[in-house]
Amino acid sequence: MIYRLVRYLDTRTGQAPLIKRLLRYVFPDHWSFLLGEIALYCFVVLVGTGIYLTFFFDASSREVVYHGAYAPLHGQQVSEAYRSVLDLSFRTKAGLLMRQTHHWAADVFLVAITLHVLRVFFTGAFRKPRELTYYVGVLMLALALFEGFAGYSLADDLLSGMGLAIAYSVVLAIPFVGGNLALAIWHGPFPGTTEFFSRLYIAHVLLVPVAIGVLLSIHVVSIVFTHHSQFRGSREREDNVVGTPLWPGYLFRTLGLGFAVTAVLFLLGGLIQINPVWEWGPFRPDLSTNGAQPDWYLGWLIGALRLVPGWEPRAGNYTLIPNAFWGGVLFPMVVFGALFLWPSLERLITGDRGYHHLLDRPRDAPWRTGIGVGFFTWVGMVFFAGSSDRVFVELHISYTSQIHVYQVAVFVLPFLAGWIAKRWCEQLLRSEAHPLRGPGGGRVRRTERGGFG
C-alpha cells in the first residue's frame, strides 16, 4: 500500500528520493524528546476546538441585556462577546466541552513548551548547528503566551477585563510612547471601543495562530535538516543517529501519542471545570474581585508586578518610568532576552564553536546547569510570589510578610540554587551515579567459561 502511494506521488512529483529519506528519518528514543511533540498535538487540538468556537463566538463589546439559560445573570447588561460565550457554553451542543478543552489545551500547551525549553536548555540541544531551531522555539513560546492571554481576554468576563486593564496599564507604562501606543491599540482610553475587540479577536484566531503555524513548520523542518540530537550511548556517536525510523516504526508511536494527548485534553475538558465565566460576571472597569488569578502561565508576570516596590522615578512634570513597566515590560524582556542570547553567550564564554549532535547530560556542563538552575529559580520565585494571596487565604501567612521575604529571596535563592546545582553536577560527574537512583554499580558480564568478568 505504502509502495503504491509512494509510486503515485513519485510519478506526479518526481520526489521519491525525498519521500524515501523522510520515511527513513530516524527518531532517537528518550522520553524527554516527546515534550515538543506533546506541544505540537496540543496545538492541533487548539486549532480544532478553536475553529468550532469561532462558529458561535461573537467578538463585539456592544451592550445587550442577558436573557439566556443562566438565570442568575438575567436582566444584566452584558457585552455581546460575553453573552455569546455563555450561550455557546449552555446552549450549543458540545460547546462547553469544546470551550473547556480549548482552555485546558492552552494550559497544557504552555506546560509542554516550558518543559521542552528546559529540556533543550539543560541538555545543550541549542548548540551549533541547532541555534535557529532554538530561536524559533523561544519565539513560539512568546507567541503562545500572548495567544493564551488574548484568548481568555476575549470572553469579556470580570477576570478577563481585569487582565486587560493590567495589559493596558503595562502598555501605557512604556516610557515616552506608551500613552499613544495604548490609545492606538484600544482605539481610545480603556476599556476601549468595539474596534479593540475586533483587533483582539483577529489576532487570536488568525494572526498569532498562523504565525505559530509558520514558525512550527520552520521549527520542524529545521529539526529534519539537522537531525534530532541524541544522548551519548554505547552506539550513539557524533556522526550517527540511533533510533526508530519514521516508517514503519515511529509514525505509529507518534500518532499514538497524538491520540493520547487529544484524549487526555478532552477528558480534562469534559470532567474538570475551567474558567466558569458565568461565576465571574460581566466586566465593568469599576468592578474587581479578590483572589483573582490568571492562567498559570501568566503567574510570573503577575508575580513581577506585585513584587516591585512603588518605584516611579519622576523628572519635572514627567513620570519617566511608570511602575507597571518594571514587572510588565522589563522583567519579561530580561527573561526572553536571556533565552535568546544564551547560545551566543555560551559560545563566547566557552569558546566552543564546534558542532554538537550528542547532547550533554545536565551534569556534563556544570556551569551551564548552575547558571540555568539559578536563572529558572529566579523566574520561578517570581512566579510563586504571584500566588502569595492564595497562600494567605489557604495558610494564613501574612501577605505583606510574604512579599517582603520574596523581595529578598529572589535575589538570594537563585545564587544558592545555582551553586548547589553546580556542585551536585561536579559530584555526579565524578561518581557517575544516577541523580535519583544513586550509584548504579558496574556492568557484570558472564564469560564463556561460566565465570564473571
Add this chain to the structure above:
Amino acid sequence: MAWSRGRRLVDESGRPLRADEIAVGSMTPAFAEGVDKKRLDAALIVVRLHEHDLELPRDRSGWAPSGILAFSKICTHAGCAVSMFRYPLYAPHTSKPALVCPCHYSTFDPAAGGKVIFGPAGRPLPQLPVAVDERGELRAAGPMSGAVGPSWWGVDE
C-alpha cells in the same frame, strides 16, 4: 473630566448618595451623576472614618465633611478597581484602615489622602473633595486631586 464642583455622587442605580447613609467604617461605591459608568474617572469609592483619625494634608482641609472621604476607584498602578476596604474593628489595631486593590495589592491610606502605604503603586489614589448640600446629598467640591488611572509618561501626580 467627569468631576467638577457641584456634580452629585450617585449609586449604581443613579440615586443620589446622602451623607447620613455613609456609616463610619463602611465602604460605598459611587459614580458621577450623568456620566458613562465605563469611564475610568466616573467611579468612586466612598468611605467614612472618625474625624479625629484623619491626617489629611493641610491643603485638603474641608475635603472630608464628617469624615466622609471619596477616592477614585481605579488603582494608579495597573488600572484595576480598588474594591477592598480594610477597617479593623477591635483592638489591637495592628494595621490602619486602608483601601486595597485586589490585582497587585497596592494599599492606600484613606486617612492621609490616599497615600501609598504598601505595594507597587507609585502615585497616591486621587481624592475627590466632597461637600454636603442643603438636602444632605453628597456633591463634588472640586476636581480630583490628581490624574485618574494608571501612570503614563506624561502623568504629573
